[in-house]
Amino acid sequence: MAHPQLMLSNQLCFRFYALERELMAAYRPLLDELGLTYAQYITLMYLWEHEKGTVGELCSALSLDTGTMSPLLKRLEAANLIERHRLATDERTVEVSLTHKGRELELKALTIPSHIASCLLSSEQDEQSRKYAELRRMLDETLSQLKQTRKERDEAGRK
Amino acid sequence: MAHPQLMLSNQLCFRFYALERELMAAYRPLLDELGLTYAQYITLMYLWEHEKGTVGELCSALSLDTGTMSPLLKRLEAANLIERHRLATDERTVEVSLTHKGRELELKALTIPSHIASCLLSSEQDEQSRKYAELRRMLDETLSQLKQTRKERDEAGRK
């Protein structure tokens, strides 16, 4: 028999992993309409809030490294949503800013959070509990809620 | 000014996203020693528990699609950790089973969960609260705890 600490069902971490992908799956159809991926979406979110920022600031704010950010920005630039310019004061630094089109996209994104919230909110909730047991329950609940919502919307969209 | 529902700091989902990657970063050095990725690790975890399974069962248990699983299994097979055989009773179905080497690897993996747990457990914890506020606090706490642990171990490993 398997060692209990190595059983999938006992893995808190697997719950995070599965939940994260399920969440991305919830975003995908919404972001598809804007032609964005989630990583691109949060990159723009930073820029909508701060108007502009260096590559390093973006990497740090989103906890991504340059190997992820550089090509991502290249694609956003190719989509004409951002511009990149090296600073005159320090030619190593690249400053990223929104184009008009990139700024406009914020308006189309405004409804996304409430759509996602509707996938995350379950209809019932109850008592409190011990820290990790509660967190684990929350994650399970959230994950199954997400899956349920996706299934429903999938079936609704099919007919 | 930015719309509040589109600010990164207000995004529950961004917390999941950041936390998941931070968690993977915690696993990476441990799994590197076994020559595994996280996806490969949980695939083996399924097999350690069930001894064998079809590609479809693995996809379903791990919530991954065949486009991810097929090449992943091919790499595990190349590493001589698993074998793949089509079933005689249904030639469409591929059954995956552990090799001796794959079975042995479980012993080396036994200590991983407690290592990860030590990254996840913070030294203090307090009161309860409303559902999402509490979950959000938990995620923040877990994320910063993970980051702190990684920083410490990074610095410790550097000297």
Add this chain to the structure above:
DNA sequence: TTCTGTTATATTGTTCACAATCTAATAGTG
């Protein structure tokens, strides 16, 4: 100023992750 080290970003190579498509095998229907 020149040399050295550091910093900011970009590139390369591997693996995930998933949509879309493909192939082969099975099941179901007339």
Add this chain to the structure above:
DNA sequence: CACTATTAGATTGTGAACAATATAACAGAA
């Protein structure tokens, strides 16, 4: 039995994600 639909996996193509490396610009010390 023949035809069609379904199912199980594999493949292709795109975009993350990250380690490792490369490149160029800046900073500090001799």
